[in-house]
Structure formats: structure tokens, C-alpha cells
Amino acid sequence: AQSVAQPEDQVNVAEGNPLTVKCTYSVSGNPYLFWYVQYPNRGLQFLLKYITGDNLVKGSYGFEAEFNKSQTSFHLKKPSALVSDSALYFCAVRLGGTSYGKLTFGQGTILTVHP
């Protein structure tokens, strides 16, 4: 079984400050990890993924995430937040090396960036 936890329902940060959205996962094998963002009344947009290799992954719009195997975490970060980053963020995991691609999502974290 695989699962994802996003411990914070909401994250509030001031524009220009660094932001972190937390994610921990559980999977019985090699994890493939993803971050998606959802703007109001829109679909899910892919931000970044970790499959293998460098633990620090860089993605779209200046976001990055760090894979930490010992802590089973994959936190999303950005050095300087923008008001336009305000959205709903989802962390997701799938089991690597399988022949199917089911993604399991966390409950989502609402990020609000204040001017």
C-alpha cells in the first residue's frame, strides 16, 4: 500500500519570504514522488518529480523539492514566494518499477501568499 500525508491544511507566508509545503510518504519499495498545483476551477498542473538521482529536484515556477529517504519526506520549497503562488498543492506518490501508474495523493495544502 502507498500513502501520502500533508500535515498542514494551510500554509500562510508573506510575499518575498521562503515557503515550505510539507509532505511525507509511505510506500513498500522505491518511491516516485510528484508535486502538483491546482488553481481555482482549474486542473492539476505538474510542478516537479523525483524518480532517482539527485535528492534536490528543481521544477516549474522556481519551485524545488528535496527527497529525504531516511525521513520519508519530499517537502516543496521556494526561496521567495509570490502572491501568484497562492493555490492548492498536492503531493503524490507511486510505486516505482511497476507496470501500472496509479498515483496516490495527499489531502492537499492551501498556500496563501500575502502581499
Place this chain on the structure above:
Amino acid sequence: DSGVTQTPKHLITATGQRVTLRCSPRSGDLSVYWYQQSLDQGLQFLIQYYNGEERAKGNILERFSAQQFPDLHSELNLSSLELGDSALYFCASSEAVSGNTIYFGEGSWLTVV
């Protein structure tokens, strides 16, 4: 724009009715996924098809069914609709399976009244 196209974008229907949601995957993608997003359940995986064959099944109700056609488009059929089926239904696609990024469509908003 992800390249995944879903129709209709919105629909309102009565309890007991049947609806069909349609999805065209990104060009070249062989795998199609259906997800349901609701306030109480979050994002739930329903089913995956790969090149016309069912590959994985999630929390899909027996009243729901899906298929992927030879041209790779997919349909999700929802029957005997209940108020609790009101949700945003996403289709997504990927080139193959494990490791590939899954790209999502804009979703189909279903309201059952």
C-alpha cells in the same frame, strides 16, 4: 494547457440518471487515468487503461465503468447517479507507465441534483 482534453466541462443531472464523460489523452500517450475529486474524499484514483486494456483499478463504484477505445480516447460512464457522486472528475494521461509524468485535464464538473 496539458494537452489532455475533457468534455463536458460542466454538467448537471438528476439522481438516477446516467452520464458519460469523455477524455482525449495527450498526443502519443497510451495510458489514461480517471480520478475523482470531492471535498470529503479528496483525490481518489478510479481506474487506469493502457493501450485499450484495463491496467489498474482503484475505488471505482460498480455503477461506474470506463473504457479506452482504439484511438486511445476514453470514456467514463456513471450510472444510477446519487447526490454523493457530485464531484470533479479528472482524466489524466501518460506516455507509458511507471516513471512517466501524468498530465491532467481541466476536469468535468458533475452536479447531481
